[in-house]
Amino acid sequence: MSNLVIRKVAVLGAGVMGAQIAAHLINAKVPVMLFDLAAKEGDANGIVNKALAGLKKLSPAPFGNAAHGAFIQAANYETDLAKLGECDLVIEAIAERMDWKHALYAKVAPHLAPHAIFASNTSGLSITELSNGFSDELKKRFCGVHFFNPPRYMHLVELIPTATTDAQTLDDLETFATTTLGKGVVRAKDTPNFIANRVGVFSILAVMAEAEKFGLSFDVVDDLTGAKLGRAKSATFRTADVVGLDTMAHVIKTMDDNLKDDPFASVYPVPTVLKGLVEKGALGQKSGAGFYKKEGKEIKVLNPATGEYVTGGGTADEIIARILKRPAAERLKLLRETDHPQAQFLWAIFRDVFHYIALHLESIADNARDIDFAIRWGFGWNEGPFETWQAAGWKQVADWVSEDIAAGKALSTAPLPTWVAEVDGAHSAAGSYSPANKGFTPRSALAVYARQAFPASLVGEQAADPKTAGVTVFEDDSIRLWHQNDGILIASFKSKMNTVGPGVLAGLQQAVALAEQDFKGLVIWQTGSLSGGPFSAGADLQAAMPLFMKGGAAAVEPFVAEFQNTAMRIKYAQVPVVAAMAGLALGGGCEIPMHCAARVAHLETYIGLVELGVGLVPAGGGLKEAALRAAQAGGAYGFTNLTEFIKPWFQNVAMAKVSKSARDAQSLGFLAETDTVVFNIHELLHVAKGQAVALADAGYRPPLAAANISAAGPSVQATLQSIIANMRDGGFISAYDGELATRVANILTAGGVEAGTPVDEAWLLKLERKNFLEALSHPKTQERIMGMLSTGKPVRN
Template structure:
């Protein structure tokens, strides 16, 4: 059946179950959340005189789980108000309500007998055609489906969400032998398009794909460590960013996962695979067994391979475990030529090559671990997933590797590395040797913007959804219109261009500002509209702070003034463009990055967008149009409120911008950063008309469609609008609020100085309340305040501290 998924039910309200329900709610899917009935009342319930038959007691577990979602950090919900989309209940009183669901997800304890029993009960109430899935990290889908009817089995599958469900991209879908293939395709599309997931179709094998390879790699690393005498810190120094892996590397990852959980996952593979050699590979090392026996399970127990304590002055200190003595000691700094070379190299490919080429004991550890993981991954192609691409995606999306195993193999040189492996007695799978013998030098290749990967002895073109725009591919196809060191203008097709930032960290400097201006001219001449987007790790971390600091320290005030004027003029040119402009920010979008989005007619933001004007953190205020735009929005909102109240044409006396300005002053003055795209709307950074997209891979496509939609509707550029300011009276109100915070000890003297400058700009200076001013007037106020703050020694200290430490200084 092709019934759309409009409602869901999740059974099991633990961390995973409630997290899955939260993400369904994030996507706008109402969800029923059920759990078992508690066996006893708690103290609070007893004090109210409630018994086990009270409805609130019977659904307590699900109700408490929903309440906890609002307090959990990192937040499972994009907006805590989305918790209202989740309805609590229990499996004794409310199981029949699953008949209303289009997708039922079982998320109970990882025991086959428990899951089978629950699925039997689910079958009695579900409607025909309803999708049922078990969220499991390793239990056989076919084994769970035994005893269920044919129609049920056709609609049953495994869905392995990675934890936490909101943040982890990977979702493994595991069809059973009787699962309808058309349903698998439909669920894959739904989970990608609606939930924003990266979906890998896994085989029904122990631990599926990512956990199978990841667990093997962790165990190999532990065994190499034991045999060669590496320390915890040494292993993590090698197996983290130096290899294109997360900072949590090996042992921080294990501590986060939970050592007991990891042992359970490893045991599951060992107990279900065939072959003595593979079973031996999944044997838990003695050191790990000892830690579990002691209850040192990682973060959840307070200690594992690392332990956090309070050091001198109350500061937190993280100790490392010495596996020889089983005692904790201060961490030792790890340094070597190979590690330094990897640190200096750019990108995971070059980092891994540099690490392996170092010729020291850390290079040896990297090679000894890597060669085994690569060979094991090759052995599992066709067994755990159909293709090298599925395995690579699983590791990138589930373990946050920058390169999957086969991409890594290509990076280090397939033919050369296989020769080294064989010289060391490693048995390389026959299909890999045959592939090389046929004259191939890599598992992947690119041709005319298309991507191909090895599949069953030949290259197969990767299937890429038309919605998944790749700027890299477009540039390879010669679609670059203009380019410099900081940015490029790329033809997206259909008359739409894309302005891409690609400076270090996408920080805005003169190159990007110049390209913004050139792009506006080019779009005016040759295109229907413009998208401002990129596919870097973050959209934009702000302006180039180093250049500003250097000029300020040298007291080159004309240079600083020129930089700010160039920024303001570029943003104003973008805003005045006669063609529609859509900005598509993602992840960190800070300071100047926000200001680059503010001129757009619409913002189409990734759900995972952390958006904020943070300039006060470095002792400054927004001066690329940020203050001006917020003052304009306050003026518009106040006028709209008067109009909505039926007062007719709004006069100066009728329009009160103060309440709207107060909110802007608080948001900018406290450098608030959104926790999601939805939160950016609540903070007022995004407008009600701006859109949120869950699947970041489709962000540029959606932004392009927004441009085309405006073109089809007959786009008319927005005329310049006068801004009604709060003036001297409004400035006094804002300043009084800041003074009260200083007297309460919440801010420093320098914070107060910055706040007064911000109040002056947002209120429009010392004009009478209600005065109408131009945008240029507000930009001039911004620039003057910014320049004066640049000359403050404490501001320069803040700027220097941010550049050196990556965090704000409170002075």
Template sequence: MHKPFRTAAVLGAGVMGTQIAAHLANAGLTVHLLDLPAQKGDKNSLVEAAFKKALKQSPPIFFTEKTAHRITLGNFEQHFDRVAHVDWVIEAIVENLDTKQQLMQRLEETVRGDAIISTNTSGLPIHAIAQGRSESFRKRFLGTHFFNPPRYLKLLELIPTPDTDPQVLERMQWFGSLYLGKGIVVAKDTPNFIANRIGMYVTMLGLQAWTEWGYTIEEVDTLTGTIVGHPKSATFRTVDLVGLDTLMYVAKNLYPAIPEDESREVFGVPEVLYKLVTSGALGAKTGQGFYKKQKGEILSLNLETFNYEAAKPLNLGEVEAISKLPDLGDRLKALYKDSGRAGEFFRKTTLDILGYSARRIPEIADNPAAIDRAMRWGFGWELGPFELWDLLGFKTVLADMKAAHIPVPEWVETVHQNGEMGFYSGNGRGNHRAETPFAPTVGEIDLAVAQS
């Protein structure tokens, strides 16, 4: 049996830091939330302002007002010594390697010898953050990548380094699942880990369909939303919510970090995205991005005129009838067989995404189940890529990939040669397969709906 965490310190009171602190408090932990001291006046004013803003978030990040009292605010100058008394320290400061490394050095001089230290970075190599630290420190260090908002999104990616003690990883898996209500996926220390690596690829394909394939923003969102078992925000509404500047930042950092990725050109930032960001159209936070609400009407960006215009009628053939099919599997199969523009889009993007996901094994994950879980729990997909592949027919998709000249990795060919009918059927032979991708954890709770 592992020992549960009772106390934690979250370093960094930004959007993610405050919400991680809230989620830990919801789970019953006593939490210290620390940030930089203010330059003038009350040194706690920065962290207090961030926390006050977090309290107003919708949907709420705390179960009750009482839960918020489990968090004690402080700053790095006056209250850093508090980290000496906690079981777990989570770093969530600015995405700058030097700054994080300096903080790790300070932590090593302060934390208890048995405290776990983790980072919530999404864009920096985990092992590099602990570079220069002692062997004892590195054994207790790993990545704990929460997804926003942590209370509501199930995924928690754990990223061990070569130095992370296996017992530390096991403890984090146990605690994250049983106490935090998370779906745990162990990811490799590769750029953007699992969910964001695949998710970014999917998003950039959606932008490509608009800029190069002749589909409108509304058509792309129609074909990448609930009809295919994805959230209703689909592609462009999701980018508007996340922020166009955030998307561009991630893409610009990812592209040079993956020189061996055979498909990395997909991550190249399109000119229209640069233009929007530099003009201040960042999405929901600035009132306009790919969409703009004006006088109660939702307008979308015209790629040619760069004006916001009313939506044109969809030119997607039978998509409305397909969208009314109650069963997701029936909708997906109908789209795959559709002879119109909707089917053409779905087949092209699906084959590309499935091929890309397969080629990332074993680079970012060791098996299909890890990728499927990450996309389900992190992006709200009803089916992961390999579940979708099985649904559409393993042999059918494989043949269509080859016909479309999409590279297929050797391990998929091996599955085919072994006579398997899919990734989750049969007896689970092979290094990259799993029989039960979503086996429940005994005693697991759902903290999105639980009450304190």
């Protein structure tokens, strides 16, 4: 066995997908060359440079740190083809034209390194046909690698081999995509539109057909098929508008052109309404009109009967909304039996997809797992279609589908395949069903998946639950302390949004004590991170407010002091404490990791000291750490004036700035450049534990107590005051925001003592407590806190 070493990647095509794939590779610190045609005038790389400039304007942002775009190397096909020989992986991502791709392949193939993997990002063209004309050796290294848009955020990557693709090539590419790029990989067969687009686009066609049959408007259908079904909020027609109706029509046409003998072929022609919109240039969001059109502040919806846009806002009837909240078996039964067009529509689209995946499983995928993950990760469904079927009662649902087929209600007359009756679900503890193997196929045995203690699970698999797995050492309503028999203690919060209240603080102190006694290290990891939950939304304001209401600020001081004590206990623990971060890490949820020996953060971690938004001042040691780090950084360069080291921290806190990613958090200082950024959420715990073990094995000792922190002094505070005045006068902050920012400046500069005066951490923590409690006593702060608790939105006063 040999390792695949990816030193550099080339992406061919600087269009929407190619440029964003390049951006995500740079997020992962993989050197990239982005190719396109040579510009006819000016800079030969003008097309690529324009595309790279455009990336910075996109939302959601393709870059974890926009400044890293400078590391993408622009190239063109006229002067730079020889540089392809430097690349270990070449990804083609040009327009979906077979002839264009073949012409490009003929141009680049002679310049590929003899070991390089060559892959196409096609969304549906035949990989085998694309490889026609290749040498036998290149065919072994060629496959499809289909990213979903936007590549940074969409978890799915489909790998599509040909009959001649080398198995090691696929294994290597799957490993690289999984760990380095953080993707969920499924292997698809070389059939039109592969798995996700094949099933996902069929589901959209089924929605369109059944909506027309039951006379439902586009806005009502979107309300029925979005969040209420556990799917993307953009649902069906809004999703089509966002994707682009021309793109949607192209993908549908691929199915229509290439699946003439399919049992569902009658559904594949581009729907009349979609075709009409494309013909008149109404392409969705990018053209300003599609199924929806924004007029002023109002979103209007197309009336297909008249071709006019009318006031929208149609929603599911209340009875249907209630049905959709029921358990799966009851939900499908009620939808099927309820004589209401919305209920009948919903049952129909469930039935149509169940029918489709049963018939096509063997031809498009190796097993049911790949279909469910492809739809979950590529189309944003909380549950794959086989999972829904199984959860609702496999045999009962199969009988209902068969009855509808016999009654002529289905979109195809083809009966369910025989394998459906031979099993009691698509997923089991043994694996997922594969018709070709006539049995259940286990998970991939690739070594990369051994890093995932809790891989994405499926209904019926009986997978380990991270909330109960391992050996519990201590558990109460606030926290669980547990381990996996590997010498590392894990602390997982149980509070809402993983907020930090007295119970969590007590649990963390106990965790440190237990770790020092019996373990190599401690990792703080939240089980909810696997499903997008926060690391911690900060201090538990709801727990603190009753104390304040009863005894004023003095009653809250013990809680603040205990928060600081816990942070310091973590910092000076005799074993390494590692924070495994993902999702929101705000306020106290940022301050706890700042005191850890190390931090391991998933790329999508959003970190900030945001207390000013609720009228408070950070008081969990975050400003103390900022002042300490600024003094250390200035001292390292021999500076006595700390203005330029304090100012970034001040601006971050005064503007309640939250990082846009873990990479951005490194540039803001919330994470150190030496902290590890993980791209696959399922590997976060593994990597964090590995960090703790490595530190322990290296003879970890906590930092020496910082007793000589050089105070920034009054002159720096005066500079910060001028920044406050400018922000206030410019309307960026309110007058009260200015008062709070002044408190932040006071803490960061050590409370007015002369510049260079040595202070210790206790002094800075005392300043934090003092300013926090004084702010808490202010009526405007109380208005902000109550507003946040009652509405969840910040109050500007």
